[in-house]
Amino acid sequence: xxxYWYFFLFFIITIAFSIGFLLxxxxxxxxxxxxxxxxxxxxxxxxxxxPTARDTYSIRYYLLTLVFIIFDVETVFLFPWAVINDQxxxxxxxxxxxxxxxxxxxxxxxxxxxxxxxxxxxx
Amino acid sequence: MDYSLxxxxxxxxxxxxxxxxxxxxxxxxxxxxxxxxxxxxGILSIIGLVAAGISLIYSPLAAGEIYSETLSVDQFALYFKxxxxxxxxxxxxxxxxxxxxxxxxxxxxxYLILLSIxxxxxxxxxxxFISFYVSFELFAILSYILAGIFKKDKRSAEAGVKYFILGxxxxxxxxxxxAILVGVSGSTTYTExxxxxxDGNSKIELTGMLLLFSGLFFKLALAPFHMWTPDxxxxxxxxxxxxxxxxxxxxxxxxxxxxxYVMFGGFEMQWQIIFQVIAVITMFWGNIAALTQKNIKRMxxxxxxxxxxxIMMGLAAFGTKGNMAMMFYLFxxxxxxxxxxxxxxxxxxxxxFGEYIDDMRGFARKSPLMAGGIIVLLLSLTGIPPTAGFMGxxxxxxxxxxxxxxxxxxxxxxxxxxxLFYYFQIGRAMFMEEAGVVEIIKDKSYYAxxxxxxxxxxxxxxxxxxxxxxxxxxxxxxxx
Numbered sequence: 001x002x003x004y005w006y007f008f009l010f011f012i013i014t015i016a017f018s019i020g021f022l023l024x025x026x027x028x029x030x031x032x033x034x035x036x037x038x039x040x041x042x043x044x045x046x047x048x049x050x051p052t053a054r055d056t057y058s059i060r061y062y063l064l065t066l067v068f069i070i071f072d073v074e075t076v077f078l079f080p081w082a083v084i085n086d087q088x089x090x091x092x093x094x095x096x097x098x099x100x101x102x103x104x105x106x107x108x109x110x111x112x113x114x115x116x117x118x119x120x121x122x123x
Numbered sequence: 124m125d126y127s128l129x130x131x132x133x134x135x136x137x138x139x140x141x142x143x144x145x146x147x148x149x150x151x152x153x154x155x156x157x158x159x160x161x162x163x164x165g166i167l168s169i170i171g172l173v174a175a176g177i178s179l180i181y182s183p184l185a186a187g188e189i190y191s192e193t194l195s196v197d198q199f200a201l202y203f204k205x206x207x208x209x210x211x212x213x214x215x216x217x218x219x220x221x222x223x224x225x226x227x228x229x230x231x232x233x234y235l236i237l238l239s240i241x242x243x244x245x246x247x248x249x250x251x252f253i254s255f256y257v258s259f260e261l262f263a264i265l266s267y268i269l270a271g272i273f274k275k276d277k278r279s280a281e282a283g284v285k286y287f288i289l290g291x292x293x294x295x296x297x298x299x300x301x302a303i304l305v306g307v308s309g310s311t312t313y314t315e316x317x318x319x320x321x322d323g324n325s326k327i328e329l330t331g332m333l334l335l336f337s338g339l340f341f342k343l344a345l346a347p348f349h350m351w352t353p354d355x356x357x358x359x360x361x362x363x364x365x366x367x368x369x370x371x372x373x374x375x376x377x378x379x380x381x382x383x384y385v386m387f388g389g390f391e392m393q394w395q396i397i398f399q400v401i402a403v404i405t406m407f408w409g410n411i412a413a414l415t416q417k418n419i420k421r422m423x424x425x426x427x428x429x430x431x432x433x434i435m436m437g438l439a440a441f442g443t444k445g446n447m448a449m450m451f452y453l454f455x456x457x458x459x460x461x462x463x464x465x466x467x468x469x470x471x472x473x474x475x476f477g478e479y480i481d482d483m484r485g486f487a488r489k490s491p492l493m494a495g496g497i498i499v500l501l502l503s504l505t506g507i508p509p510t511a512g513f514m515g516x517x518x519x520x521x522x523x524x525x526x527x528x529x530x531x532x533x534x535x536x537x538x539x540x541x542x543l544f545y546y547f548q549i550g551r552a553m554f555m556e557e558a559g560v561v562e563i564i565k566d567k568s569y570y571a572x573x574x575x576x577x578x579x580x581x582x583x584x585x586x587x588x589x590x591x592x593x594x595x596x597x598x599x600x601x602x603x
Contacts, residue, residue, distance in 0.1 A: 091129040102147070
């Protein structure tokens with residue numbers, strides 16, 4: 001168990017930081033400003049609770065989500081490299097940079113193809 | 124594990140890297156060019172494919188398996204990589220003409236072809252399920268996009284969606300088969316799986332193998348899995364069909380040869396029978412269904428099913444001779460398909476292309492030289508000397524006969540006779556029927572004409588002097 005002491009340290013710091021941050025905010029905040037939108041649970045811009053299921057939503061939201069997932073999965077691929085980076089050495093570093101470079105080209109494509117424009121003029 | 128070797132092993136992947144770099148460069152050119160400057164992306168793509176071909180000749184072959192036994196860069200893979208590069212060049216050249224006439228140029232097609240070639244180049248080198256599946260999906264997903272590249276065009280979009288839904292279904296079957304094999308053997312590497320499979324004939328391993336092959340047979344459009352082919356080939360843009368009907372098929376045949384050679388040697392009794400039955404069904408189905416087609420693209424789709432059946436005979440007669448025959452035929456088939464689909468790009472009808480056999484009436488009077496070339500092509504597709512198609516069928520049939528499968532050889536020959544009827548419907552329409560309203564598209568660029576001419580010359584040269592290709596194919600057919 002003694003080997004895991006730093007895990008508990010991490011645990012304590014996390015709790016201390018969360019409480020400390022809330023206290024800090026409570027000290028410096030100005031006026032209490034209650035608003036409907038502020039008390040609503042946040043769900044990526046889509047209303048989480050609607051009176052009926054037949055609600056309208058922007059289809060472009062899904063395009064953005066697709067782009068987001070691509071770059072989210074990129075992070076997943078970076079983890080295995082980060083774990084054994086010391087063994088892989090220069091080879092690993094070069095490979096990861098090639099990998100990220102190719103994804104940057106994908107980002108440029110998404111940008112130029114206007115996948116990131118949320119409001120596009122239809123004309 | 125020693126990872127320091129990995130950096131040095133990058134030198135085996137230079138051709139793939141060149142194709143990838145040119146694909147990304149073509150993408151940037153396409154994105155930032157003006158609407159009529161997109162041709163530059165296509166020219167850059169062709170330069171990339173030629174450069175990769177040159178580097179393929181001079182790049183070293185790896186003695187063993189590289190990157191933790193996931194890739195094997197050998198002569199066998201090299202042969203197929205050359206096929207992919209040629210297929211890409213021919214498809215892009217035909218695309219130039221097609222996009223000119225359609226007056227819209229989706230430049231994505233150029234670099235999607237290059238990227239799917241990268242996937243195929245890795246797939247034929249793969250000796251591990253993970254590297255195989257990733258590279259397989261790379262070219263599979265890109266081929267769905269290529270089929271539906273004209274997203275505003277109803278037929279193209281339909282082809283893309285159909286191909287996508289059926290393709291992902293077959294991929295799922297394939298992954299299930301791979302999961303069973305990995306579950307039984309506890310490894311993803313072909314050689315380690317082979318060590319576990321060698322001793323038993325258990326049902327579960329057989330199930331895994333069959334599911335794996337079903338997914339691959341779908342890509343080859345073999346008979347019980349061929350339903351998507353006519354619809355996709357009819358709807359997809361013609362020059363891209365040239366690519367879709369040659370390069371992925373060659374890649375999947377290469378993958379199957381490698382899998383059988385390394386993994387499924389112990390199951391010879393089982394797969395030999397399966398391959399024979401599938402070859403027979405596929406040949407009959409493709410040839411008989413093609414007889415009634417009026418649309419040349421649909422007819423060529425059924426013809427490509429039948430040709431996959433012929434090549435399947437080589438797989439049933441697996442061995443040095445059978446492999447060599449398959450590889451020879453795949454190379455020849457590439458040029459036959461390019462010329463056959465190029466023919467459609469020559470004839471105009473209602474501001475589009477004449478896709479029906481009736482649209483070819485009177486072609487010989489308008490352009491006798493081209494018509495003569497097309498006759499050579501039709502002879503080659505049927506398998507009549509002195510063409511390359513004859514040599515390809517000759518090698519396939521001798522390989523089959525040598526294994527003692529006489530019935531299969533007779534059925535193959537019978538099917539060649541059936542195919543004569545529908546191929547020469549085109550020839551009859553061109554030469555014998557009243558001159559119709561055929562109008563040959565006039566253009567200054569000669570892209571389609573030059574592709575057909577080069578293909579016909581290659582078909583004739585290989586048909587008369589098959590020595591060099593035979594030597595190269597039999598040298599490459601040995602997997603070490």
